[in-house]
Amino acid sequence: xxxxxxxxxxxxxxxxxxxxxxxxxxxxxxxxxxxxxxxxxxxxxxxxxxxxxxxxxxxxxxxxxxxxxxxxxxxxxxxxxxxxxxxxxxxxxxxxxxxxxxxxxxxxxxxxxxxxxxxxxxxxxxxxxxxxxxxxxxxxxxxxxxxxxxxxxxxxxxxxxxxxxxxxxxxxxxxxxxxxxxxxxxxxxxxxxxxxxxxxxxxxxxxxxxxxxxxxxxxxxxxxxxxxxxxx
Amino acid sequence: xxxxxxxxxxxxxxxxxxxxxxxxxxxxxxxxxxxxxxxxxxxxxxxxxxxxxxxxxxxxxxxxxxxxxxxxxxxxxxxxxxxxxxxxxxxxxxxxxxxxxxxxxxxxxxxxxxxxxxxxxxxxxxxxxxxxxxxxxxxxxxxxxxxxxxxxxxxxxxxxxxxxxxxxxxxxxxxxxxxxxxxxxxxxxxxxxxxxxxxxxxxxxxxxxxxxxxxxxxxxxxxxxx
Amino acid sequence: xxxxxxxxxxxxxxxxxxxxxxxxxxxxxxxxxxxxxxxxxxxxxxxxxxxxxxxxxxxxxxxxxxxxxxxxxxxxxxxxxxxxxxxxxxxxxxxxxxxxxxxxxxxxxxxxxxxxxxxxxxxxxxxxxxxxxxxxxxxxxxxxxxxxxxxxxxxxxxxxxxxxxxxxxxxxxxxxxxxxxxxxxxxxxxxxxxxxxxxxxxxxxxxxxxxxxxxxxxxxxxxxx
Numbered sequence: 200x201x202x203x204x205x206x207x208x209x210x211x212x213x214x215x216x217x218x219x220x221x222x223x224x225x226x227x228x229x230x231x232x233x234x235x236x237x238x239x240x241x242x243x244x245x246x247x248x249x250x251x252x253x254x255x256x257x258x259x260x261x262x263x264x265x266x267x268x269x270x271x272x273x274x275x276x277x278x279x280x281x282x283x284x285x286x287x288x289x290x291x292x293x294x295x296x297x298x299x300x301x302x303x304x305x306x307x308x309x310x311x312x313x314x315x316x317x318x319x320x321x322x323x324x325x326x327x328x329x330x331x332x333x334x335x336x337x338x339x340x341x342x343x344x345x346x347x348x349x350x351x352x353x354x355x356x357x358x359x360x361x362x363x364x365x366x367x368x369x370x371x372x373x374x375x376x377x378x379x380x381x382x383x384x385x386x387x388x389x390x391x392x393x394x395x396x397x398x399x400x401x402x403x404x405x406x407x408x409x410x411x412x413x414x415x416x417x418x419x420x421x422x423x424x425x426x427x428x429x430x431x
Numbered sequence: 432x433x434x435x436x437x438x439x440x441x442x443x444x445x446x447x448x449x450x451x452x453x454x455x456x457x458x459x460x461x462x463x464x465x466x467x468x469x470x471x472x473x474x475x476x477x478x479x480x481x482x483x484x485x486x487x488x489x490x491x492x493x494x495x496x497x498x499x500x501x502x503x504x505x506x507x508x509x510x511x512x513x514x515x516x517x518x519x520x521x522x523x524x525x526x527x528x529x530x531x532x533x534x535x536x537x538x539x540x541x542x543x544x545x546x547x548x549x550x551x552x553x554x555x556x557x558x559x560x561x562x563x564x565x566x567x568x569x570x571x572x573x574x575x576x577x578x579x580x581x582x583x584x585x586x587x588x589x590x591x592x593x594x595x596x597x598x599x600x601x602x603x604x605x606x607x608x609x610x611x612x613x614x615x616x617x618x619x620x621x622x623x624x625x626x627x628x629x630x631x632x633x634x635x636x637x638x639x640x641x642x643x644x645x646x647x648x649x650x651x652x653x654x655x656x657x
Numbered sequence: 658x659x660x661x662x663x664x665x666x667x668x669x670x671x672x673x674x675x676x677x678x679x680x681x682x683x684x685x686x687x688x689x690x691x692x693x694x695x696x697x698x699x700x701x702x703x704x705x706x707x708x709x710x711x712x713x714x715x716x717x718x719x720x721x722x723x724x725x726x727x728x729x730x731x732x733x734x735x736x737x738x739x740x741x742x743x744x745x746x747x748x749x750x751x752x753x754x755x756x757x758x759x760x761x762x763x764x765x766x767x768x769x770x771x772x773x774x775x776x777x778x779x780x781x782x783x784x785x786x787x788x789x790x791x792x793x794x795x796x797x798x799x800x801x802x803x804x805x806x807x808x809x810x811x812x813x814x815x816x817x818x819x820x821x822x823x824x825x826x827x828x829x830x831x832x833x834x835x836x837x838x839x840x841x842x843x844x845x846x847x848x849x850x851x852x853x854x855x856x857x858x859x860x861x862x863x864x865x866x867x868x869x870x871x872x873x874x875x876x877x878x879x880x881x882x
Contacts, residue, residue, distance in 0.1 A: 211793065212791055212792065212793060212877065213791065213792030213793065213870065213873050213874050213877065214727075214792075214870060214871070214873065214874030214877075215873075215874050215877035215878055249519060250518075250519065250656070251515060251518060251519070251656065252656065252657055253656065253657055255725070267656065269521045269523075270521070272519060272520065272521040273521045275519065277515070277516075277519050279512055279515050280512060281510075281511045281512025281513070281515065282511045282512070283511055283512050283513050283515055283516035284511060284513070284516075285444075285448060285511070285513055286510060286511065287448045287451050287452050288444075288447065288448065288451075292447075296440065296444055297516065297520065299440050300437070300440060300517075300520040300521070300522055301520060301521060302521065342516065579805075582805075586785075586798055586801060586802065587788075589794075590785075590788045590789050590798070591788045591789070591790075592788050596784065596785060596788055599781050599784060600781045600784075600785060600802065603774060603777040603778040603781055603809075604778065604805055604806065604809050606774050606809075606813055606816075606817075607809070607812045607813050607815075607816035607817075610816050610817070610820055611816060614820070614823070628823070631819070632819075635812070635815075635816060638812075639812060642808060643805070643808070646804065646805065646808060650801050650804065653722060653797065653801060654797075654798070654801055657793070657794065657797055
């Protein structure tokens, strides 16, 4: 069974199709790099897979179940454009809150563990609004990984990260892949993404223009897929 | 994690955030005081006339000051895209709604419980003669305000002119509840207990609360996810 | 072809109204309230039409939420707008009538007050629509609000009537007075004419809504290209 199965998904804004008959099967344990120009529909697709909006037609299945089902939500970790943590709470309070919401056995302990793994244990009682940008990004990553999800959905995760945050994220992603987790990552940063990716999909104006395994050629020349498969 | 535990976690989160920043609650307290003050200039607050308008005056204060708290309810999830994280979490939309409604209820009630003594002082009115019945009416009316305000806060969170739309949508719906609460409050402040004619207002308030709580619980997923 | 049918129906409705108004004006005056009683021929049909509009709007809203088909959303908005127009006419004529009889522009009559609150409610529906750009979100949120609004309508009518009972008696437009049986015929003709007029207006509005949606989607497509 695929970790993520997108089956004939269309998304309409009014009568305008933002996604047109998208079909993707992401095998478990793989890492899909979702590339495409701005406006191609990457964010729309990711948000539908994560369950934030419903497709107009077609369906999404995560390990065979709809994304909005409670058990499925427990298996999914999402990083969007915002950091999704509360400015007025401390790092520890934020992670403990999400730990509780995800039903972890010992939310506080998991929170402390992940604060350490993202290098934030010293500022655990600091309010997020006092954090630097890099610290906020690392906390966002901690939040997504906290409940050990089997599927990670990341929307342009490397964009605007500082070096330390990039390093942390890459380490965590490699560890996750080593443990057999599945990653779907939309990106403009082809180099970082293609290093980790096992598969590549190109979205062009809401349609899948290319989907296949990552090849050594792509790693050598990241612009290759765009050149070969996008129209104009 | 059980449903009510989820509700509790959300409510505590909202309350903790609000108590730490005090943005909405301070504005709400201040607004309530200002309205009470302005009305005392508008009318000559001699004892007779005040008794007759007490219900109306108090609920105008509560509704307007309460709107400041209710507006923040889902709006506080917008910075940093926290709303996404809440929707993605394995909690039901109903638990999210109820948790926020509970937090809002407590915050608005706090403003009301401060406004009452201030009202008593400014207008020289003894309002405590039917104290527990007054508290009941306050609770029922505030829940009506809270339920409608919270669900519409979710509805208007991402749209244009949110601060204008929320009162515009909420107050017309609340007309019957506010009407009932005003009638009951005027009577209770004047020292008249709830009798056979006014008991019907109480039943209407309870009915209003029950119906709209149910409708909101059913429709909140649609509002949040579509 | 469809347009021609609509025009014909519209003219028929107006003709019936005109003829009926003439007939009503000639009817003998009612015993207790005189000529002012005849407002009942217009206010009650309009009120019934507006209530029907609210019910159809509810139906359209629920069907949209269930099927996601935009034609139900178009129905909901068209019916709400027409209902609002009728209700506004009612409020204005009621106010003028009140000025005629009692010398006040607004007498807090229970029915008119309820009509005013319902008008505000559904005007809020239109304002909500205007505040949302994206068509699917607009239709969904408007549908949710329409459900809340419709549930409120009976509660509003009931509680305002009650409030009026508690206060000292206010002037009421047509509390007393008997309704001679042969007047029923005129009443029913008026009712039919109002409904017909309403249906014509909704149909016109629906066509406009269809055209608007097409323009919107073409515009979006143009942006992408």
